[in-house]
Amino acid sequence: MGLLEAIILAVLAASTPLLLAATGELVTERAGVLNLGVEGMMIVGAACGFGGAWLSGSVIVGAICGILAGVAMSLIFALMTLGLAVNQVATGLALTILGVGVSGLIGSRFVGEKITPAPKLYIPGLTDIPFAGRILFGEDAFVYLSLALIVGVSWFLYTTRAGLILRAVGDNHVSAHALGYPVLRIRMFAVMFGGACAGLAGAYLPLAYTPFFIPGMTAGRGWIALALVVFSSWLPGRLVIGAYLFGAVTILQLHAQGAGFGIPSQFMTALPYLATVIVLVLISRARTGGSTAPAALGTVFVPDR
Amino acid sequence: MSDPTPFRLDAGATPLLQTIGLTKRYGNFLANDAVDIDIWPQQIHALLGENGAGKSTLVKTIYGLIQPSDGEMRWQGEKMVLSGPSEARARGIGMVFQHFSLFDNLTVAENVALGLDGKESFKDMSARLERVSNQYGLPLDPRREVWQLSVGERQRIEIVRALMQNPKFLILDEPTAVLTPQEADQLFIVLERLKAEGRAILYISHKLEEVKRLCDTATILRGGKKVSTCNPKAETAASLARMMVGTEIKEVKAAAGRETTVPRLVVNDLNLEPDDPHGVRLKHISLELKGGEILGIAGVAGNGQDELFAALSGERLAQDPGTVIIDGIAAGHLSITQRRKLGAAFVPEERLGHGTAPRMKLSENALLTGHAASGMVHRGFVKLAAMLSTVDRATETFDVRKAKRDPEAASLSGGNLQKFIVGREILRDPAVLVVSQPTWGVDAGAAAVIRQALLDLAARGAAVLVTSQDLDELAEITDRIAVMFHGHLSEPLSTAQATREKLGLLMGGSSLEDREAPHAVSA
Numbered sequence: 001m002g003l004l005e006a007i008i009l010a011v012l013a014a015s016t017p018l019l020l021a022a023t024g025e026l027v028t029e030r031a032g033v034l035n036l037g038v039e040g041m042m043i044v045g046a047a048c049g050f051g052g053a054w055l056s057g058s059v060i061v062g063a064i065c066g067i068l069a070g071v072a073m074s075l076i077f078a079l080m081t082l083g084l085a086v087n088q089v090a091t092g093l094a095l096t097i098l099g100v101g102v103s104g105l106i107g108s109r110f111v112g113e114k115i116t117p118a119p120k121l122y123i124p125g126l127t128d129i130p131f132a133g134r135i136l137f138g139e140d141a142f143v144y145l146s147l148a149l150i151v152g153v154s155w156f157l158y159t160t161r162a163g164l165i166l167r168a169v170g171d172n173h174v175s176a177h178a179l180g181y182p183v184l185r186i187r188m189f190a191v192m193f194g195g196a197c198a199g200l201a202g203a204y205l206p207l208a209y210t211p212f213f214i215p216g217m218t219a220g221r222g223w224i225a226l227a228l229v230v231f232s233s234w235l236p237g238r239l240v241i242g243a244y245l246f247g248a249v250t251i252l253q254l255h256a257q258g259a260g261f262g263i264p265s266q267f268m269t270a271l272p273y274l275a276t277v278i279v280l281v282l283i284s285r286a287r288t289g290g291s292t293a294p295a296a297l298g299t300v301f302v303p304d305r
Numbered sequence: 306m307s308d309p310t311p312f313r314l315d316a317g318a319t320p321l322l323q324t325i326g327l328t329k330r331y332g333n334f335l336a337n338d339a340v341d342i343d344i345w346p347q348q349i350h351a352l353l354g355e356n357g358a359g360k361s362t363l364v365k366t367i368y369g370l371i372q373p374s375d376g377e378m379r380w381q382g383e384k385m386v387l388s389g390p391s392e393a394r395a396r397g398i399g400m401v402f403q404h405f406s407l408f409d410n411l412t413v414a415e416n417v418a419l420g421l422d423g424k425e426s427f428k429d430m431s432a433r434l435e436r437v438s439n440q441y442g443l444p445l446d447p448r449r450e451v452w453q454l455s456v457g458e459r460q461r462i463e464i465v466r467a468l469m470q471n472p473k474f475l476i477l478d479e480p481t482a483v484l485t486p487q488e489a490d491q492l493f494i495v496l497e498r499l500k501a502e503g504r505a506i507l508y509i510s511h512k513l514e515e516v517k518r519l520c521d522t523a524t525i526l527r528g529g530k531k532v533s534t535c536n537p538k539a540e541t542a543a544s545l546a547r548m549m550v551g552t553e554i555k556e557v558k559a560a561a562g563r564e565t566t567v568p569r570l571v572v573n574d575l576n577l578e579p580d581d582p583h584g585v586r587l588k589h590i591s592l593e594l595k596g597g598e599i600l601g602i603a604g605v606a607g608n609g610q611d612e613l614f615a616a617l618s619g620e621r622l623a624q625d626p627g628t629v630i631i632d633g634i635a636a637g638h639l640s641i642t643q644r645r646k647l648g649a650a651f652v653p654e655e656r657l658g659h660g661t662a663p664r665m666k667l668s669e670n671a672l673l674t675g676h677a678a679s680g681m682v683h684r685g686f687v688k689l690a691a692m693l694s695t696v697d698r699a700t701e702t703f704d705v706r707k708a709k710r711d712p713e714a715a716s717l718s719g720g721n722l723q724k725f726i727v728g729r730e731i732l733r734d735p736a737v738l739v740v741s742q743p744t745w746g747v748d749a750g751a752a753a754v755i756r757q758a759l760l761d762l763a764a765r766g767a768a769v770l771v772t773s774q775d776l777d778e779l780a781e782i783t784d785r786i787a788v789m790f791h792g793h794l795s796e797p798l799s800t801a802q803a804t805r806e807k808l809g810l811l812m813g814g815s816s817l818e819d820r821e822a823p824h825a826v827s828a
Contacts, residue, residue, distance in 0.1 A: 161423045168408050168419050175406035178370065179420055180390030295409060 007251060008135055012143055013209055015247025017042070017201040017218075019146045021225035022232070022239055023153055024197025029229055030157065031190035032170035032296035033081065036092025039222025040099020041073040041195050042202030047107035049203025050213040054110055059118045062207050063142075063200060070199015071192050073099060078191045082184045085300045096222070103215065110213045117211040118142065140208045142200075147240070149197070154236035166190060170294035173301040183301050198222065227273060233292040245275065319382040321346050321474055321505050322367065322398075326376035329362050336362040338529040339376060344474060349496060349506045351516040351537055353549055354526035355748035357718060360509050361403075363526070364476050367507075368400045369393040391422065399467030403478035403509075406463070407451050413462055414447035420466040430469075438465045441495055456606060457488045464495070474505045481515060485605050486776070486809040493519055511749075512777075513542040527551055550749055569768035570594040570649075570737045571630040575623060575637075577616050585609040587616060588792045594768040596736070599759065600797060601783035602772040603808050609792040610741065610772045611654070617739045617770070618651040619644045632736050645677040648736030652726055654745065654772075656719060660726045663715035667707075668692035670714050671699070671729050679733055699728035703754055720751030727755050731762050738762060741772045756782050776808055790814045 021038050028035050048069035053062025077095050080086040118140040121127065127137040157163040166186060169176045173183045201221070206213040224246055232238035253268030320343040329337040337359045344350055354360045365371040367378065369387030378385045380396055387393050390400075407416050414431045421430065431447045438445045443461045451459060460480065467475055477496075481489040496506060496519065510516055516523060516537050523537040525548045532548050571594070577587040587609055594600050604610060615621040616629065623629060623637035630636060631647045641651070651674075653659040661670045672692050676682050681691045696711055703724040707717055714722060723744070730738060743759065744752035760782055763769045772789075773779050779786050785797035788811035795811050810816075 161418070161427075164411075164415055164418060168411060168415075171408040171410050172406075175408055176419075178390070178402060178406040180369070180394075181419075 002131070005131055005134060007255065010251045011244065011248045012135070012139060014250050015244045016143050016146050017204045017209070017221055018225050018228060018246055019150060019240065019243035020142070020201035020204065021198045021222060022228040022243055023146070023150050023236075024194035024201075025225055025229045026232070026234060026236065026239055027153060027157075027166070027197075028190050028194035029297055030170045030234060030294055031166050031187045032173055032294050032299065032301075033187050033191055033194075034088045034092065034298040035074070035077055035081075035095070035191060035194055036089060036226065037073065037077055037095025037099065037222075038194075038198050038225050039218060039220065040096035041070045041198035042099075042205075042218045042222045042225075043103040043216070044073050044099045044106070045070045045199030045202025046205050046217055047103035047110070047202075047213060049199070050110050050113075050115065050206035051106060053115050053207055054113055057115075059115075059207050062115075063203050066199045066203025066207075067196045068199065070195040070197070070202065072195075073199070074191045074195020077195070078188045081300065082187055082191070085302050088298050088300065100216065107213050107215055111215065112212070114212050115207070118208040142204045142208050145200075150236050150240055157236065167294070170296055173296045173299070177301070177303055183303065187301075198225075201225070230293075231275070234294060249275070318345075320344055320379075321381060322385075323379040323382075324363075324367070324376065325379065327363070327366060327373050327378065328375035329359075329366060329371060330374040335529045337366070337373075340526070340529075340531050342524050342531065342534070344505045344507060345522075346473070346505045347500055347503050348521045349500055349508055349519055351520035351523035352507055352509045352526065353513075353516065353523055353545060355549055355750070357528075357748070358526040358549070359529040360526055361478065362529075364400065364478060364507065364509065367393070368398060368476060394420075394422070394470055394472075397470070397473035398476070399470050399472030399474070400476040401460070401463045401467055401478065401480055403480075403482070407459055409452040410450060412448055412450050413445050413454075416451060416462055417447075417466045417469060421469060434465065434469065437468055441465070441468060441498070442491070443495065457484060460484070460492075464492075468499075472504065474507070475499065476507045476509075478509045479511065480508075481510065481512060482774075485812045486805055487813055489515070513537075513545050514777075516545070517542065525549055546749060567596055567633075568593050568630075569596045569632050570617075570739075570770060572617070573628050573630070575613075575616060575628040577612060577621065577623060579612060580621065585612050585792045587612050590792075590794045592770075592787065592794065592797070594737075594770060596766045596768050597763055598785070599763045599769040599771060599783045601779035601786040601800070602770065602789055602794070603774070603776060603779055603786055603812060604772075604789035605812055606774060608789045609794075610789055612792070613789065613794075614651070614653060614739065614741050614772065618649075618653070642677045645674070648678075650674075650730035650733055650735035650738050652730055652738070652740040652743065654741040656722050656726060657715060661714035661722065664713055666711045666713055667696045667699075667717075667725060668711050670725075671695040674729060675733060695729065695732065696725075698732055699725050702732065703728035703758065720747040723747050724751055724754060727758060731758055734765070735762075735767055737768045737770075739770045743771060743773065744775065744778060745773075752778070776805060779803075788812055 021042055025035065025038055045066035049062045049066030052065025053059050073095060077091055080091045081088045120138050120140050123137050127133045157167060165181055169181060169183050169186050177183050202218055205217050228239060228242045228246060231242045249271045253265065253271065256263065256268060257265050322344040324340055324342045326339040326341065327337055328335065328339055340363055352360050352363070362371060366373050369390045369392055385396070408419070414427070414434060417434050418427060418430055434445070434447050438461070443465055445458065445461055445465060451462070480492060484492065500506060508520055517540070520537050522534060523545065524534045525532040525545070527549060537545060572590055572592045575587055575590040579586055585608060590613065592600065602610060616623060619639055619641040626635040626638040628637040631644060631649050634647055636644050636647060657663045662673065672681050672687055675695060679695065681688055681695070693711060699705060700707070705721050705725045705728065707721060717725065727740065727743060740759070743755050747755065756778065759769055759771065771779065771783060780800060783800050786800055786803045786808065787797040788795040788808060790811060791814065798807065
């Protein structure tokens with residue numbers, strides 16, 4: 001296996017949790033809800049995912065546990081921000097703090113344990129093709145799932161009526177309510193979808209990326225996923241590009257450090273964020289009108305009845 | 306094509322829609338108190354009332370957005386309970402909202418699709434949209450995003466969206482508030498046509514002349530109760546207003562023999578690039594305003610009025626100090642505070658967020674504009690007593706009604722807050738007052754108080770510049786009227802000569818040249 005192939009494989013693996021979590025957050029934000037608790041939902045997903053897999057011996061059960069844990073966390077957020085109309089930013093931050101604590105509590109008994117990681121696809125002939133074979137046909141199921149998911153989300157948002165309604169709710173919840181759409185119920189489903197994706201993204205880490213659990217193993221990936229959604233200007237196509245770009249920078253900076261370039265590692269680690277800032281500036285300068293962000297993003301809605 | 310269908314009370318026939326004792330309670334507050342209203346097909350029915358009279362609550366209940374606390378609705382004689390607007394739409398009730406219920410970042414076709422039940426494919430719907438919009442003379446491009454459209458076009462979307470459902474009954478909430486007289490006339494043609502097709506229309510408006518001209522029946526609400534149902538064509542605007550307010554509205558009167566003396570506000574060839582991409586560029590704006598004079602600026606919203614206000618108030622600075630002169634001093638480069646110190650005062654259009662900080666108390670809001678020149682600050686410390694006394698004086702002089710002495714700005718009703726904001730500035734006895742939409746969304750009683758205050762201020766020698774979209778208001782209080790269009794300001798016409806037709810032409814961007822119009826603006 002050549003160095004380039006190794007790097008590409010590593011980039012795909014590093015990008016997948018970013019893409020999964022960001023896909024969920026994209027849908028949530030498109031419905032007008034800003035859930036800053038992605039990191040918290042991911043880390044609980046990681047702990048529960050590993051726990052499920054370790055206790056049952058099945059990666060699939062682990063993945064389902066991760067999803068359910070993410071959904072449970074997102075329901076706390078939905079209860080607070082949709083049910084009780086609490087500020088979304090404050091609730092999201094609290095959710096992350098809660099998630100870090102809960103995952104430590106759940107995960108403490110699994111620290112030091114090992115599981116068999118998710119198997120890689122192997123199609124005789126295809127996977128054996130030099131270079132491209134491993135990259136295209138030799139990944140684990142999560143990688144393919146994350147790509148299928150973003151394609152599905154894109155299809156949902158732009159070609160289905162439900163997707164149109166979801167975008168409408170995120171653009172103007174007062175109008176959506178006036179037309180008779182159940183704003184809060186739609187937002188709750190969007191938040192739950194975001195939670196499921198974040199939980200799965202978290203579970204990916206101990207189930208496929210590294211086959212063991214350590215506290216705090218999400219290491220800020222939830223925050224990168226949030227930045228990615230902004231980076232993509234809420235468009236699914238750009239989200240894929242962004243996720244792989246961010247994954248690539250993460251891996252390349254490791255290699256760059258390994259190769260002994262005289263650049264401080266902190267600077268390299270900061271690169272994805274710098275890229276986000278630059279892209280945001282370029283987007284806002286290029287666009288002449290309208291708003292790139294869902295117009296109702298982060299605002300609380302209380303229907304008058 | 307006015308069809309003089311008489312105001313009718315046929316005992317035998319069933320109305321299309323009937324509300325019987327319809328009541329909506331919020332805690333102890335009765336938004337609607339046992340309202341009975343009958344809607345007949347082929348009639349335009351006006352719903353009149355001051356702000357807070359319960360008009361919106363009533364139509365939202367009929368549209369299924371609000372559940373009534375008591376009473377019932379009957380649709381074609383049968384009891385109707387609506388759990389949401391989609392059920393209302395399914396029966397054939399359509400609604401055109403006052404604050405448009407549109408989605409800025411979606412296309413016209415998507416906006417229309419959201420108002421329908423989604424049973425037809427998007428493609429079929431788009432084709433039908435083009436057909437319906439052309440059929441009624443309301444052309445729309447389905448592919449454009451809403452933020453790119455003018456206010457008139459946005460309203461067209463709302464109307465076409467309602468018409469796509471082929472409604473038996475259409476509710477319009479203040480549809481002409483944002484239109485030019487010509488656009489309003491086109492709307493009336495559409496409404497007459499809908500009526501001729503046998504549909505019923507419920508028409509909410511503040512413009513009584515319009516109601517007299519268009520509507521067959523009028524129901525008047527006051528304080529949540531129905532006051533009367535009458536034939537508006539048989540009433541006068543004054544008698545309708547009396548029923549709405551409950552008391553005689555004071556006629557606004559100019560003080561006699563006002564002197565127009567020295568120029569107090571001069572604008573010389575003001576050019577200003579907009580600071581945001583949707584803004585309007587100000588082009589060669591010049592005007593001269595003497596003490597004792599009120600100049601009105603008419604025009605459809607979004608033609609540079611906001612930019613002119615920003616340039617006059619100092620929210621945006623001009624390149625050349627000489628472009629804005631306040632009381633003889635070049636002020637184009639001065640900040641808002643410095644302009645206030647020269648004796649200028651400013652009342653922006655938006656009450657909450659621009660005119661006041663919503664979550665701050667009235668006294669704090671008084672300080673925000675009064676700190677420069679009202680003795681509320683002493684050596685860097687604020688004087689609480691002076692702030693409170695400003696609130697008290699404004700309350701007393703302008704009859705501001707509020708729950709306690711010094712509440713948060715956001716807790717006041719629109720009319721009372723506007724009285725406070727105008728009062729706060731007028732109490733400083735400014736030399737120049739620039740005021741934007743002084744009575745927008747304000748009830749008739751409060752509007753009369755505000756207009757009278759502006760006249761009295763001018764009578765004391767101040768120069769007053771009023772931007773308004775309400776031509777009746779400008780006719781009532783101004784001496785001269787200029788029209789803003791695409792960043793240009795027309796030559797001012799004397800108010801006596803400014804007919805509705807002339808102003809309408811200027812508002813639409815035509816020049817007057819040799820067209821003559823037959824009658825003057827009715828006040």
